[in-house]
Amino acid sequence: MSPDQTAVAVPAMLPVMRPWLGDAEAAAAAAAVASGWVAQGPRVAEFELALAARLGAPHAVVVSSCTAALHLALVLAEVGPGDEVVVPSLSFIATANAARYVGARPVFADVDPVTQNVTVETVQAAITPATRAVIAVDQGGMPADIEPLRVLCHDRGLVLVQDSACAIGSTYRGRPVGGDAELSAYSFHPRKLLTTGEGGALAISDPDQAARARRLREHGMSVSAADRHSSGRTVIEDYAETGFNYRMTDVQAAIGLVQLGRLDEMIGRRRFLAARYQAALAGVPGLRVCADPPYGTTNYQSFWVELADEFPLTRNELLEWLLRDGISARRGIMAAHREPAYAAGGPFDLPVTDRLTTRTVILPLFHQMTEDDVDRVVSSVRSAAAVPGRGAA
Ligand SMILES: *Cc1c(COP(=O)(O)O)cnc(C)c1O
Numbered sequence: 199m200s201p202d203q204t205a206v207a208v209p210a211m212l213p214v215m216r217p218w219l220g221d222a223e224a225a226a227a228a229a230a231v232a233s234g235w236v237a238q239g240p241r242v243a244e245f246e247l248a249l250a251a252r253l254g255a256p257h258a259v260v261v262s263s264c265t266a267a268l269h270l271a272l273v274l275a276e277v278g279p280g281d282e283v284v285v286p287s288l289s290f291i292a293t294a295n296a297a298r299y300v301g302a303r304p305v306f307a308d309v310d311p312v313t314q315n316v317t318v319e320t321v322q323a324a325i326t327p328a329t330r331a332v333i334a335v336d337q338g339g340m341p342a343d344i345e346p347l348r349v350l351c352h353d354r355g356l357v358l359v360q361d362s363a364c365a366i367g368s369t370y371r372g373r374p375v376g377g378d379a380e381l382s383a384y385s386f387h388p389r390k391l392l393t394t395g396e397g398g399a400l401a402i403s404d405p406d407q408a409a410r411a412r413r414l415r416e417h418g419m420s421v422s423a424a425d426r427h428s429s430g431r432t433v434i435e436d437y438a439e440t441g442f443n444y445r446m447t448d449v450q451a452a453i454g455l456v457q458l459g460r461l462d463e464m465i466g467r468r469r470f471l472a473a474r475y476q477a478a479l480a481g482v483p484g485l486r487v488c489a490d491p492p493y494g495t496t497n498y499q500s501f502w503v504e505l506a507d508e509f510p511l512t513r514n515e516l517l518e519w520l521l522r523d524g525i526s527a528r529r530g531i532m533a534a535h536r537e538p539a540y541a542a543g544g545p546f547d548l549p550v551t552d553r554l555t556t557r558t559v560i561l562p563l564f565h566q567m568t569e570d571d572v573d574r575v576v577s578s579v580r581s582a583a584a585v586p587g588r589g590a591a
Pocket residue numbers: 263264265266289290292293335361363364384385386387397398
């Protein structure tokens with residue numbers, strides 16, 4: 199091998215996502231450990247207040263995951279066996295699973311071809327006399343057009359739950375997504391923007407529901423362990439209903455508080471990088487790039503492109519192509535109805551979902567990504583688009 203060849207720098211593999219964590223998060227976690235109180239305690243309470251303020255929500259109840267938050271939301275909504283819950287199939291599978299946790303049946307609604315989210319029309323088509331609730335997802339951070347869905351659910355006497363797992367800091371008509379919801383769930387998994395390792399939250403409008411959610415996350419206890427500890431008196435708690443252990447730890451909440459303070463910077467950086475992608479990929483034949491809807495803004499938790507029929511490569515071929523260029527991309531949003539856990543409930547008539555799940559690709563986008571990194575992905579995608587292909591025929 200010649201010296202020239204060994205001198206060629208091989209660029210490191212570009213990941214699709216990397217959490218943005220630093221010394222401040224490490225110090226906050228260490229302080230929680232040093233305090234001796236590591237389970238749910240004062241830092242969780244502080245995180246809840248800060249989160250509610252940021253979302254403009256009356257109450258925020260922090261839990262162990264967004265999946266736990268969705269489960270609690272359906273318990274609060276009194277959904278149970280015999281009920282149906284309308285959900286998009288085009289979502290992470292936890293959305294549909296939440297309906298099954300309470301013994302209900304998820305019924306799949308198709309989605310809008312542009313936003314990838316359910317609409318009044320697609321939800322209406324899935325409503326039956328057994329429908330009790332609807333879960334609308336803000337897919338990849340893209341806000342759903344929620345106001346018409348609220349009107350529909352209100353008119354039909356249905357509970358509307360927002361699965362805003364990916365959408366912290368996205369906006370709908372100028373306000374943070376989910377902050378004014380009856381029930382909206384968020385995720386703090388590292389694949390999302392703000393992370394606590396694992397974690398989630400439920401924004402709740404009604405104070406009694408928020409109090410019930412706080413009991414339900416802690417085994418149904420009437421007085422939380424932290425409150426008993428700090429009361430200085432003997433307090434005997436009682437258990438009025440069957441609860442769960444869905445608590446977040448104070449170590450996680452300490453990290454979450456730091457992350458929340460960085461949220462606007464995270465969103466600003468993602469939107470800046472997304473705009474660079476959009477400008478550079480505009481006009482590539484056969485490629486549709488995600489963008490803000492007319493009624494709101496996305497935090498670009500996922501930056502996705504849709505391959506039209508004339509794009510020369512299939513979804514999997516493009517993923518392989520990117521990988522050969524040292525770029526780790528992902529297939530688009532999964533579709534629950536195509537998975538063995540749900541497929542038996544078919545046949546399903548979800549043409550837009552089927553197209554989007556097989557023809558979208560999520561490109562790398564993370565805080566520490568450089569403009570050169572974006573340009574590297576763009577040039578790989580552009581060279582793929584220039585392959586003489588079947589589509590052009
Ligand atoms: C990530 C995600 C969830 C699950 O979040 P966890 O915090 O991992 O439980 C639920 N719904 C959607 C739409 C998601 O993207």
